[in-house]
Amino acid sequence: MAAETVTIFPVEHTGAIRNPMMGLMERGRPLYDKSIPLDYNPWSTLIHSYMAWNDIENTEADGIDKIHDFCEALWRDKDGVGVETFNMKVVPRIFLNYPGKGMCWPDDMDKEDYESERFNARLSRLVERLGQLWNNDPRVAFVQIGIIGQWGEHHHPYPTKAQQILLGDLFTKYFPDKMISIRYAGTFKDYDFGGYWDSFGCSSEGNDYDSFFNGRQTWKRQIMHGEISYNFGSRINIGMTATDSMFVPHRYFLINEVRRLHTSALMWVADYGEYDEEWKPGNTWDEEELQRGAAIVQRNMGYRFTLLSFTYPKQVSPENNFTVRFEVRNDGSAPFYYDWPVELSLKDPASGEIVWRGTFETDIREWMPGNGYRGEWAASRYPEEWGESILEYESPPDVYSAESTFKLPENIPAGEYIISLAVLDSAGNLPSLRFSIMNYQTGGYHPMGYVGVGQEPGVCEIDSVLFDDITADRTLRYVLD
Numbered sequence: 001m002a003a004e005t006v007t008i009f010p011v012e013h014t015g016a017i018r019n020p021m022m023g024l025m026e027r028g029r030p031l032y033d034k035s036i037p038l039d040y041n042p043w044s045t046l047i048h049s050y051m052a053w054n055d056i057e058n059t060e061a062d063g064i065d066k067i068h069d070f071c072e073a074l075w076r077d078k079d080g081v082g083v084e085t086f087n088m089k090v091v092p093r094i095f096l097n098y099p100g101k102g103m104c105w106p107d108d109m110d111k112e113d114y115e116s117e118r119f120n121a122r123l124s125r126l127v128e129r130l131g132q133l134w135n136n137d138p139r140v141a142f143v144q145i146g147i148i149g150q151w152g153e154h155h156h157p158y159p160t161k162a163q164q165i166l167l168g169d170l171f172t173k174y175f176p177d178k179m180i181s182i183r184y185a186g187t188f189k190d191y192d193f194g195g196y197w198d199s200f201g202c203s204s205e206g207n208d209y210d211s212f213f214n215g216r217q218t219w220k221r222q223i224m225h226g227e228i229s230y231n232f233g234s235r236i237n238i239g240m241t242a243t244d245s246m247f248v249p250h251r252y253f254l255i256n257e258v259r260r261l262h263t264s265a266l267m268w269v270a271d272y273g274e275y276d277e278e279w280k281p282g283n284t285w286d287e288e289e290l291q292r293g294a295a296i297v298q299r300n301m302g303y304r305f306t307l308l309s310f311t312y313p314k315q316v317s318p319e320n321n322f323t324v325r326f327e328v329r330n331d332g333s334a335p336f337y338y339d340w341p342v343e344l345s346l347k348d349p350a351s352g353e354i355v356w357r358g359t360f361e362t363d364i365r366e367w368m369p370g371n372g373y374r375g376e377w378a379a380s381r382y383p384e385e386w387g388e389s390i391l392e393y394e395s396p397p398d399v400y401s402a403e404s405t406f407k408l409p410e411n412i413p414a415g416e417y418i419i420s421l422a423v424l425d426s427a428g429n430l431p432s433l434r435f436s437i438m439n440y441q442t443g444g445y446h447p448m449g450y451v452g453v454g455q456e457p458g459v460c461e462i463d464s465v466l467f468d469d470i471t472a473d474r475t476l477r478y479v480l481d
Contacts, residue, residue: 003313003322006460008448010307010437013470016295020045020425020432021089021141021336022302024270024294025225034078039086041270043298046141047083048227048267049074049090052104053147056094057126059108064129075139083139087432087476090139091225091265093146094126097156114148114157123147124170131174138427138478142179142223142337144196145171145188153198154183164188179223179337185212194222200266201257202233204377209261219262220368223337227268228254230278237382241278242271243285246293249387255300256386259393260373264302264334300390304332305367307435307446308399312419314460315452318408324360325403326421330369331436339365340433341424344406346417346451356412362402364423364433370397414454418462421446428479440470 016023025046030036038047051074056067075083075090083090096104097112105111106122113119134140145167146152148159159167168191171180181194185208195213197205213219230241238257239250254269271277273290308327316322324344342360347353370393375383385391422445423433431444439446439462447466450457 003315003320005311006314006449007309007311008439008461009309010435010439010446010448011464012306013436013438013440015471016043016298017304017434017436017470018043018045018298019302019434020087021223021338022046022264022332022334023298024301025091025227025265025267026270027227027267029275030077031074036275038077038081038083039088040275043294044270045088046265046267047088047090049092050098050152051092051094052098053094053096053126054104054106058106060106060122064132067129068133071133082480084427084478084480087478089141091141091144092130092134093144093152094130095146095152096148097150099150114163115160120166123166127167127170128174131171135175135177136481138425138480140178142181142194142225143171143175144181145183145193149183151198152183154187159187165190168193181223181225185209192218192222194218195224195226197224197226197261199229199233200226200263201238201254201382202229202235204380206257206261207376210376214261220335221337223265224261224263224334225265225267226263227266230268234380236380237387241276242269243273243276243279243290245269246272246290246297247285248293251293251297252389253382253386255297255390256373256375257382258301259333259391260376262334262369262371264337266301269297300333302332302334303330303336303367303369305329305336305364305433305435306331307421307437307439310421310448312449312451315454315456316408317454318410318412321405321407323403323405324419325401327399327401328367328435329399330367330397332369335366335368336364336433338426339363340426341429342402343422343424343429343431344404345420345422345445346408346412346453347420347445347447349416349418349450355417356408358404358406360402360404362404367400368397369393371395408453412453416450416452416455416457418447419449419451421448425478427481430476430478432476432478434470438464438467438470440467440473442468442473442475444473444476 024043026044150156237253239245310326312324344358346356372394422431425432
């Protein structure tokens with residue numbers, strides 16, 4: 001006889017979630033100015049990490065240890081606490097020319113010599129070393145190619161075809177396990193790279209990204225991100241400052257471009273409010289509406305996994321296999337790009353101890369959002385309707401199901417347990433990514449119901465008073481090997 005099953009339909013958490021590798025991304029100011037909190041934006045799990053080439057290698061005699069030691073010191077707060085404790089990851093970019101700060105070439109290289117054999121050899125060695133250090137470093141979310149041009153943005157100078165081939169081959173070879181991104185749509189055409197648009201929403205360039213990245217469906221495999229340039233381009237729609245961008249209509253224009261381009265994360269816009277350097281002194285804002293707007297922006301960037309149903313047997317036993325199934329929909333703007341495991345667990349409700357864990361046979365990278373958007377940049381602005389509301393995708397997101405069969409160990413005591421879901425960061429296999437549901441307990445777990453081992457549970461549904469506030473949980477972290 002088949003075991004009696006229970007289906008839970010969790011209530012959606014409608015607010016924003018501080019989830020890994022998505023949303024409002026911090027600029028790297030706290031990395032160099034330790035007086036700024038490492039997590040100065042309450043939503044951020046990403047921080048950009050600019051690095052000058054001559055800081056990590058100033059002569060050919062410098063070894064790989066110099067790069068290692070520089071990153072170890074940089075990716076910490078003023079007290080020496082690393083980004084991993086904040087559940088944050090870095091997005092590094094190497095540069096040779098930072099306008100306003102000057103050239104950052106190693107002392108034994110000729111400045112602005114981008115095309116000599118000597119430059120190519122040193123470049124090749126550098127990327128190989130970066131790959132050795134960063135490819136398996138869980139602190140590194142993804143890598144921007146950078147290096148060429150001002151700010152490493154691939155302009156002044158623009159990478160030649162030969163440089164695109166050299167860089168494309170090097171980053172493909174030495175970063176097989178990290179996502180790689182480029183500055184301009186239409187470059188590196190022979191490579192499956194993502195993009196960083198560093199004047200997001202400020203020009204017609206979004207149409208190029210739409211044509212190139214969306215046209216090739218790159219967004220399904222590689223991450224789209226960047227920054228809003230509050231000192232360049234047309235900000236009539238997006239807002240003149242990060243604080244402006246949190247208010248209507250600017251946040252609607254911003255979100256609609258995010259959704260059109262399947263954007264996962266943006267920086268500079270995370271500097272709204274207290275950390276907004278562009279905001280004119282003496283001006284004020286509505287703090288409540290500012291924070292509300294920031295949460296709405298965060299909610300609409302990147303992935304958003306809404307758990308629709310969870311079905312499990314009311315009673316299980318170590319002698320028999322049992323099957324658990326859930327349905328999920330990605331209500332966000334982008335996929336999640338790494339193959340993180342979904343864990344099923346049983347927890348003793350009295351002690352809080354997890355007595356058993358299993359892993360679903362599912363690939364969360366396949367949970368795609370909707371697709372297809374109306375309108376584009378024209379006549380120096382976005383369509384007026386983009387400023388009125390958040391538009392829906394023309395093709396709504398599919399509902400995905402995951403189903404796996406599990407078996408308990410023979411020594412598990414009979415009793416009543418809480419059956420829970422969690423998505424684990426592969427670095428330490430600790431809960432990290434959260435579903436957008438109210439069923440939540442501090443530590444990254446989603447308690448779904450009570451299950452009996454060798455007996456019937458008294459009740460199946462968990463009282464909502466036992467759920468914790470998902471937005472208040474700052475305990476999540478990952479670990480370094």
